[in-house]
Amino acid sequence: MSHAGELRLRSLGALARATSRSAPLIDLLEAAAEEGLVGVGAASISVSRLEPGAGFVRTLVNVGSLGPDEQRRPEHEVYELTEFANLRGIVEHAEAWSISVDDPAADECEVALLRRLGKGSAVAVPIVVDGQQWGELYATRDLGSPEICADGIDFLHALTAILAGAVQRSAREETLNQLAYHDSLTGLPNRRALDNQAAQAFSVPDELARQVTAIAVDVNGLKQVNDTQGHAVGDRLITAVGDSLQQCFSRLAGSFVARVGGDEFVVLTVGHPVALVRQVADEVCGLTWSFGSARDVSCGAATLTLTSESTQTPHDLFAAADAAQYVAKRGRIRHTVLAADTESASAGEGVGGAQRQGIRAG
Numbered sequence: 001m002s003h004a005g006e007l008r009l010r011s012l013g014a015l016a017r018a019t020s021r022s023a024p025l026i027d028l029l030e031a032a033a034e035e036g037l038v039g040v041g042a043a044s045i046s047v048s049r050l051e052p053g054a055g056f057v058r059t060l061v062n063v064g065s066l067g068p069d070e071q072r073r074p075e076h077e078v079y080e081l082t083e084f085a086n087l088r089g090i091v092e093h094a095e096a097w098s099i100s101v102d103d104p105a106a107d108e109c110e111v112a113l114l115r116r117l118g119k120g121s122a123v124a125v126p127i128v129v130d131g132q133q134w135g136e137l138y139a140t141r142d143l144g145s146p147e148i149c150a151d152g153i154d155f156l157h158a159l160t161a162i163l164a165g166a167v168q169r170s171a172r173e174e175t176l177n178q179l180a181y182h183d184s185l186t187g188l189p190n191r192r193a194l195d196n197q198a199a200q201a202f203s204v205p206d207e208l209a210r211q212v213t214a215i216a217v218d219v220n221g222l223k224q225v226n227d228t229q230g231h232a233v234g235d236r237l238i239t240a241v242g243d244s245l246q247q248c249f250s251r252l253a254g255s256f257v258a259r260v261g262g263d264e265f266v267v268l269t270v271g272h273p274v275a276l277v278r279q280v281a282d283e284v285c286g287l288t289w290s291f292g293s294a295r296d297v298s299c300g301a302a303t304l305t306l307t308s309e310s311t312q313t314p315h316d317l318f319a320a321a322d323a324a325q326y327v328a329k330r331g332r333i334r335h336t337v338l339a340a341d342t343e344s345a346s347a348g349e350g351v352g353g354a355q356r357q358g359i360r361a362g
Contacts, residue, residue, distance in 0.1 A: 044066055048060065060074075070117070085110070185239060188242050195314065212304050217284065219297055267281070301324060302317055
């Protein structure tokens with residue numbers, strides 16, 4: 001085997017080992033591009049993702065000797081299919097292509113791109129996942145260097161085949177993660193995701209203070225809707241309430257809206273004054289949704305000012321907010337009930353007990 005062949009075989013082996021480990025997809029794409037540089041002696045390699053239905057590819061990774069405007073992990077580098085004939089061809093037919101700035105028959109836009117990058121030739125190889133075009137690997141060589149030969153293109157095909165497996169696995173893991181941490185009906189984060197988010201909120205660095213507020217939200221009349229109009233209509237009511245919560249709390253940066261039960265939601269906010277959080281929650285309490293008759297929600301809130309020395313837990317906060325919500329529901333109160341406001345009525349039980357641990361209204 002030639003030296004070049006041995007080098008390519010080692011590159012494929014290294015990539016296979018890298019993609020066998022669980023890692024963020026962007027890291028695997030970068031690893032593939034780096035091995036491609038070695039395998040074909042390219043000046044640069046880019047990996048781009050076809051955006052379904054959008055008519056363009058988005059570059060995710062550039063490695064090697066980059067052009068003046070290129071970044072290793074660009075934020076917004078896109079190429080329209082309508083502008084680049086070869087790019088459109090690779091998407092439509094999933095076939096590799098090559099180009100040189102010296103080829104008089106080459107597409108003008110492709111040649112202009114090479115000149116802008118300061119390169120003399122390029123090869124593009126499709127990345128096909130589950131029989132569908134996923135993206136493109138684009139390898140260049142410098143001006144004056146020979147073009148990538150047929151053996152080099154074969155190597156890039158083998159490399160993208162390994163990479164396609166990693167993309168497929170990453171997509172599967174992403175789907176499983178979506179199922180594990182999101183509610184299938186509303187698409188909102190679920191209880192598991194809320195617990196993870198709360199754990200991060202309660203992890204406060206030394207010498208800092210952080211105000212964390214939870215709002216427990218319960219849909220009124222869901223059982224009646226289910227019993228009289230069917231569960232499909234009840235599901236629409238749940239989804240409508242979830243949409244309204246997202247829309248209202250989107251004004252408070254970083255708000256986290258989760259569905260935690262059949263008719264129960266929790267909103268977690270960090271760093272916002274409790275008065276402002278209550279104002280937004282009161283807006284939600286003032287809303288109605290028409291499903292046979294007007295439906296509304298009950299809201300309860302609790303807040304903590306945390307430091308690295310705090311001993312309270314997310315469970316304490318959620319329990320206090322839930323108890324306040326129960327007070328609102330039982331009394332048909334159309335505004336947000338704060339946990340501290342129920343302390344005297346609780347006489348040391350339920351939410352009052354939680355407040356003696358430090359939960360208050362801010």
